[in-house]
Amino acid sequence: MFTFRIKLIIAIALFFIQLFPAVAAVQVNINVEQPEHHIAIVELKFDQVSASKVDFYLPTWRTGRYETLNLANGIRQFVAKDGQGNVLSWHKTDKNTWQVEGTLHKKITLTYQVYANQLAKRTRHIDDSHAFIDSSAVVLYSKVSRAEQHIVQLLVPKSWRSFSGLETGENSHQFIASNYDQLVDSPIESGINEHHEFSVENRLYELVIWGEGNYDSTKMLKDLQVLVKQSKHIWQGYPFKRYVFMVHATSGARGATEHVNSTIIQRSRFKFSARKDYLSFIAVAAHEFVHTWNVKQYRPQGIVPYDYQQENYSNLLWLVEGSTSYLQYQLLLRGNLMTTDEFFSALAKRITAHRHKPGKEKQSVAQASFDAWISEGGDYGNNHSVNIYAEGFLASWLLDFDILTKTELSKSYRNAHNQLYQQHRLPNSYNEEDVLSILKGVTGDDYHEWWQENIQGTTTIDFPLLLAKAGLEMTYANGVKDKKSKQTKVWTGLKVNVENHDVIVSSVEKDSPAWQAGITTEDIIVAIDGLRLADNELENRLKDFKSKQIITISYFRRDQLKTARVKLAAIAENKLKIMPVEKASVRQKAFFRAWTGVDFPEEK
Template identity: 80%
Template sequence: MSEFTRVFNYKIKLIIAISLFFTQLISANASVEVNISVEQPEHHLANVELKFEQVNESKVNFYLPTWRTGRYETLNLANGIREFIAQDSQGNVLSWHKIDKNTWQVSDAKNKKITLTYQVYANQLAKRTRHIDDSHAFLDSSAVVMYSQASRSSEHIVQLSVPKLWKSFSGLESGNNSHQFIAHDYDQLVDSPIESGINEHYQFSVDNRQYELVIWGEGNYDSAKMVKDLQILVKQSKHVWQGYPFKRYVFMVHATSGARGATEHVNSTIIQRSRFKFSTRKDYLSFIAVAAHEFVHTWNVKQYRPKGIVPYDYQQENYSNLLWLVEGSTSYLQYQLLLRGNLMTTDEFFTALAKRITAHAHKPGKESQSVAQASFDAWISEGGDYGNNHSVNIYSEGFLASWLLDFDILAKTALSKSYRNAHNQLYQQHRLPKGYDEQDVLSILEQITGDDYQVWWQKNIQGTTKINFNRLLAKAGLKMSYAKNVKDKSSEQSKVWTGLKTKLDNHDLIVSSVEKNSPAWDAGLTTEDVIVAIDGLRLLDNELDNRLKDFKPKQTITVTYFRRDKLITSRLKLAAIPKNKLKIIPIAKASVEQKAFFKAWMGVDFPEKK
């Protein structure tokens, strides 16, 4: 072979290689067209058309996720897909078959541009996945839009066709019209829900960031107050993080019936509440606390999250021992924003804190499961009786773990640093796509305090530990109290306790839970027992609590109940618990040091005892 031929062949191969590289690059960055048509909203139906650029495999799999971000639970997201069709760019129908519950495999696809069409049934409002009716469409794309492995990194252009009077909103960038949105890739698309319909819309600007409030549904809310308080709320992030991860953020609110809860997203949140749970102070405080929680998530989990969930794997569970830090810390930090913005009073915070301490006291599962174990098992967590007696919750116990850690940091740094600094460092050092693990958290704690946290972590995070709340509260000049209400003229300081919780079903008093090691537990009662008598006298409907008022702690009573339709009688020795609810109150003569600790902790002045 001559030198000319060798050089010529080399140049040809180089040209082919460069051409192939740019072809793959263009394919990887090509847009996916997503057309969603809502033509029969009253029947909860939408038609979806997806147009993909040329694929390089003879067979290509298209997936719908098995879970959605913000909810660590596998869901039946593919159960609403019908009338699936795959075609090439010439309109020729391509063969396909399902290979599992949420994977559609299209054959004879090589070198073809593929169009998928299918129908979606959207009637999962409470799951915050997809819901369409004659007034709106809420679309979380994880429950609507399929993807292939090759298209996951592609830009997605979403075009909605909706009833004439509907208005569409999303945290995504807007396109060429009011019903078009653009996502950088599939991950952003499924983390940016769309709300379209008859809604209220408000805009405001804070610190050169644009915010929107979109409300669907009617209720007793005060939208002007919501806007005003959200403006205050978003300003408070500066007390935790340096910098913003967004230019624009959307608060979506559903005032509805039969659905409650909220989900964080990368540039927005969806908050669902009963339509008449806004007007009282208690209800409104609950709403603004949820808004604070979801806003904290904009940093904590949407910008920095554990390596076990980086990147998201939408086809299976994503495991981590640090979900308590994702959720529990968010529950903890929400109060930093609320108090510093004067959206919550110190007394209201003390009430919320007392509820958490009381719940912990009646959570036997804290002796069986650590917060690290609860994090890993979040995907299979159980609620109800078993969950309370044998497990812990990443939200509530994660809150307490965060509190312990915050106080430890404050004490070790002479109040110069706090848990807020740890979260800011996670944001600065481990922003996506990096992720973090336990060792990274320990390293940050050592950077902040100069101390090794291995032993502390082993005891409080990986192990189960008893919390001395009196000692903890005393550092901030606070204490626990069961003082009686001034209206209560009784001299009794305690009341009888059984450990039973019951529910009324068609006049049957059914045991719904039994606290482990309680009097009822020791007496052998269990869930689904039907209580019919105390000391041989019949109970009528739900009068158990009133009947128990006739007895004193340490007395023994007989409880008669049906189990499997068989009548059983057990002896139950009553115990005592404080008669009044737990309160957190300032101590009478708090020291200068205690007041300074409180100020460093919550960012507001110590509340002097009245």
Template identity: 75%
Template sequence: MREPICVFNYKIKVIIAISLFIAQLISAHASVKVNIIIEQPEHHLAKVELQFDKSNIEQVNFYLPTWRTGRYKTLNLANGIRDFIAKDSQGNVLSWRKIDKHTWQVSGSKNKKIHLSYQVYANQLAQRTRHIDDSHAFLDSSAVVMYTEASRSLPHTVQLFVPKLWRSFSGLESGNNSHQFIATNYDQLVDSPIETGINEHHEFRVDSRLYQLVIWGEGNYDSVKMVEDIKVLVKQSKHIWQGYPFKRYVFMVHATSGARGATEHVNSTIIQRSRFKFSTRKDYLSFIAVVAHEFVHTWNVKQYRPHGLVPYDYQQENYSNLLWLVEGSTSYLQYQLLLRGNLMTTDEFFSALAKRITAYMHKPGQASQTVAQASFDAWISEGGDYGNNHSVNIYAEGFLASWLLDFDILNKTDLSKSYRNVHNQLYQQHRLPQSYKEADVLKILKQVTGSNYQVWWQDNIHGTAKIDFSLLLAKAGLAMSYAKTGEDKSSKQTKVWTGLNTKYGTQGLVISSVEQDSPAWHAGLTTEDVIVAVDGLRIVDKDLVNRLKDFKAEQTIEFTYFRRDKLTTTKVKLSAIAKNKLKIIVIAKASQQQKLFFKAWTGLDLPEKTPE
């Protein structure tokens, strides 16, 4: 007798439910095991072994990312992979083929556990992707560990096999030994680099949170001062965000040669500096500013991130109009930490602000590209002469957009709210795995200020902002000045200007950039021209600047130069710019409102006069 259909269907549902439960149970215990074996560090080599659980498909694609988090550029991360081998758990070799530059396709994998092994060549120190030598290894897993669509969500256990006396550190949780780390998934793995080798290590607690400072390399740094200042710095985040997204944070520092820059990660950062760029006040201030920048990123981008970057797509570009808010706002907010922690003086802040204003004034690209466009095009952005004349920068112009927004919020709320409140609300309302769009930022701006920011946004983010720096600074009791302290007011206040920059190389005095609409631009000079003479006399000692002191503004002079090895000449009508560098000064007799504005902006009292 046949079973009733309802009973049959019920049994099928039970079988399906049991099967799903078993699959979930298996999946819950599934993981990826990663062995990284460093036996030839002097040759920059490592062997990587990966063990994946059973595959349920006949062909599996194994990927290595085409970019790493924190740098919005596609990179050739797969170029160091050799000796790729795929086997099953019985040791049988599986066939494979490479289907594009970063994808290895393994066949015959159904119902088999897959074991991969390959060699990694790691000599990309300045890229902050992978570097191995006889003293250490820095491993960003984006450039080391492959993944599949199925394995991305699985836990990863990384076991390092490294030379004796090496010590290993990461923002990842430690495993069964000092060289083992555990990631909850692939995304956490690639956002938690590993530093292993001969290093200096400091560990300290601030407000019940554990911090580690790991330094590789030798230089003129003072690690004791670093620790003391970081202790102060990390406390200042309370002025922006309510709450911490971590219990442990690792600061990794490379004191080295031929590499500079930094990259933020989910609960760690890697900072690279020239080994002798720590001891002077100028150099140390630059270092601690980078530390502040990367620490701000712990919230801004690592906890709340624009739509288009959530979740990360590691195999192609991730587009957003809001990268200026990711990077430029971080550059802006870093000063909030430095100033409120008294790690930077007001005079040093004024100097940094003056440099940013000067750069903007000599950035013709700000009339050609909006900061939203620069965000979208960050993946293909160009620096140098073209970038300056025809583009803007998500860091520099993103900083200025943040500054404009901050002052507008302060104005609209009678100093009760600021841009810091916007970032705290992004953290509270749009924490990962959520993302935020422009509409979400505008909504938060209205919540914070009670005002509609649609027109402001269109003018300054999707339009080319017109910044009146004098008006902006005056709100906080500040002004711009080109005069030196104690300088005779009757002395000459300008110098001649051509609008070109040069560098001395094997070819001679080579033009490296020409500012658009400058005298040199109108004279037809361009990059790679080799200047040999001015008014018929050879440039001596590579010094064009001193030679130009012999002339006056509005005077026309002759440049002799090589272009494509052909000697030619052109006439340049000189112009004038301020002789001295721009300074930000405190105005005389600042009003009480200006003093309150400065306090609300920086957290500090406005100085009675400009610090000497």
């Protein structure tokens, strides 16, 4: 009888095991006990596989950066073993693929060394004070294991603290990802850091700061609490219960990357305290927070699902990045984290950059989206291309004003983004026709012709007309009382860098005086009108001349001395300013409020 009961219990247990099989999990052990040499030892344990050989991959790019990267270049001492500890044969089939053989019905353990010294790329960085781990640059995956749960265990110095947007496991250095995609979109920051928590509307937020600098974490916390409340003005609902702001206050690295419920922001350690520097920081935080919806929850066709082994193409990356740049100001203005004057200044800089970007006549914002993977900066980027952030911002602005106008201020571009969130959330995606359908639903109008002209084409933007709708105007005033004055200064179209006392041309604007004279990048300017040019003297020397005057510029090209005659032109001496018109109408004031969410700034 007793034996029968034992057999019955075993049978029932086997039945439930078959009915509810254990969830396959990949164990990820990362040992950073000796971080001063930027080295970690990674151990990956995979459940039993059903193939005689398995390809293990490292991504060729990471989320949030549309650029192929050499992420596999830091991996050495690769070893594969089965569950019994027997060494398995392997070979590389390409730069980031390791093929392991003899794996049928075996558990697999991979061990390898990772060299982590890529701080600026926000991929992996280990030193004696911290470890920043974006798993796309550290953890291998297979086609099967990509869908499996990953349990990450860090072995770090005792004084370190570890944080991530991932769920915490059995200890403070263990994290759990439901699959590989979540793992690589949830970086880990471990080390000597400053940590804070706050709650807003039943959601937990964390601020983790690594590095020393002139930041004020109390102010950062206060402003972040205000910032996160403003998303309700765009989207209905939250895609997370917990969000982590990670900040690196460091040297030689800058930039930020959005992740599924966290962000990593890198800034120079002394770029926090001055108002313009702090405004830049909080604007970046707003940008990355907007991304929590735009791209992390609704994503264009072509990058759903992510293909980590090659470029992911879409004509809508401008909407991913440029619209995020545009919507960040909705959060900042509505939270009173930036003044209207500061907003006007940021807007003026974007208009000025657009006006001095000849590439806008050669490449549409849709083409720039598709070619984002091969985009170039510098002289070529300026004269022959556009940027998905900058031009995407302007395309979003045009759309917003068009929607506001057509709906008599009852709807805006924010409504379109909320509909993208509601209708096309992952694992779904959206395409251009989906966006056009949403725009028609918001306004009642067909947008195919508008799209062809402004997104697929290279339209000219009438900024004065655009600004006038909101009661604003462009000026080059030296002061408020003399708003219409437009003093000029001479202009060559040259941009230069000074390196080891050499004045080196970094960019020449297309059709500018210097362009017409044949001067190009990497020319080394040595003299103007026969007199030597010293470090950082170019701008001051040009003040001695007038518009339409011809000067002779001497320069070295390929170590040969050459000269060029440059006929100077004129541009406004003062920076472009955006200001309220003197007597804004009721309609203009209402338009401004519907656009920004704040009252029209009455002139002082």
